[in-house]
Amino acid sequence: MFQFTEDCRTGISSIDKEHEKLFGMIREGMELLEKDEDTAFTTVKSLIAALKKYAEEHFANEEAYMEEIHDCELERQKKEHEKFREYVNQDHFNGLEEENAKEKLKELLTYLSEWLFRHILGSDIMIGHNMNPKEEDVFAFTDKYRTGIELVDEEHKRLFEIIKETNDLIRAELLHDKYDAIVDILNELKEYTVTHFSDEEAYMEKIHYEGLPAQKTAHAAFVDKLKQINLENVDEHQQEYLNELVEYLLNWLSTHILKMDKRIPVK
Numbered sequence: 001m002f003q004f005t006e007d008c009r010t011g012i013s014s015i016d017k018e019h020e021k022l023f024g025m026i027r028e029g030m031e032l033l034e035k036d037e038d039t040a041f042t043t044v045k046s047l048i049a050a051l052k053k054y055a056e057e058h059f060a061n062e063e064a065y066m067e068e069i070h071d072c073e074l075e076r077q078k079k080e081h082e083k084f085r086e087y088v089n090q091d092h093f094n095g096l097e098e099e100n101a102k103e104k105l106k107e108l109l110t111y112l113s114e115w116l117f118r119h120i121l122g123s124d125i126m127i128g129h130n131m132n133p134k135e136e137d138v139f140a141f142t143d144k145y146r147t148g149i150e151l152v153d154e155e156h157k158r159l160f161e162i163i164k165e166t167n168d169l170i171r172a173e174l175l176h177d178k179y180d181a182i183v184d185i186l187n188e189l190k191e192y193t194v195t196h197f198s199d200e201e202a203y204m205e206k207i208h209y210e211g212l213p214a215q216k217t218a219h220a221a222f223v224d225k226l227k228q229i230n231l232e233n234v235d236e237h238q239q240e241y242l243n244e245l246v247e248y249l250l251n252w253l254s255t256h257i258l259k260m261d262k263r264i265p266v267k
């Protein structure tokens with residue numbers, strides 16, 4: 001079961017409270033299913049209906065907050081919320097029989113908790129943490145990013161460098177093989193990120209860090225985002241797409257290090 005951990009805190013108390021409540025509702029549903037009472041299914045069904053409603057309310061609040069602070073992740077967030085909506089709006093209760101109902105409802109609740117956990121760690125955690133790639137020094141690996149774990153710091157530094165190189169490339173006007181160079185650097189970023197995550201996870205495993213599941217989830221969400229980068233279909237708006245991409249990469253890395261990696265103990 002996925003639940004609200006310290007790593008899920010965005011630092012915005014109204015949003016954190018709502019996330020906690022969503023996890024609480026899912027947990028309540030799971031507990032009801034465990035009880036094996038006759039009324040459990042009906043209760044779980046109405047609980048899921050309530051959860052859907054509360055999630056809507058929460059998305060609206062979160063989006064309004066982001067709008068207010070001009071958060072550059074707003075459009076991406078809206079799309080993710082929409083995916084959740086699409087999923088919960090399917091008729092999950094159709095074809096539920098007495099025998100399979102429990103399993104199906106469990107599956108649904110597990111999916112919801114996993115979605116929420118991943119969404120918070122991969123996206124919500126970035127709310128209010130906008131960095132402007134037009135400012136020169138945002139690409140610098142400064143002391144505030146140091147975790148004190150030598151290998152991790154070295155690798156983070158390299159990640160910042162790769163993102164800076166990507167930014168320099170997309171802003172270079174007169175490069176004749178600019179497109180190929182961008183493809184190459186993004187591939188390098190993908191590969192290096194995977195290497196870094198596996199090194200970092202190995203370290204956390206070694207020290208038996210309790211935050212490992214949250215870290216793995218956040219890493220997987222980011223790797224998924226990297227896999228979705230597609231330069232082929234963005235011809236007309238390529239420059240805009242690339243600018244946003246760099247902004248996203250930088251924001252993600254910076255937030256992830258500051259909010260999660262810095263909590264990893266040095267041993």
Ligand SMILES: [Fe+2]
Pocket residue numbers: 062077081119123124
């Ligand atoms: Fe969100």
Ligand SMILES: [Fe+2]
Pocket residue numbers: 152156196200257261
């Ligand atoms: Fe890291």
Ligand SMILES: [Fe+2]
Pocket residue numbers: 200215219256260261
């Ligand atoms: Fe990490």
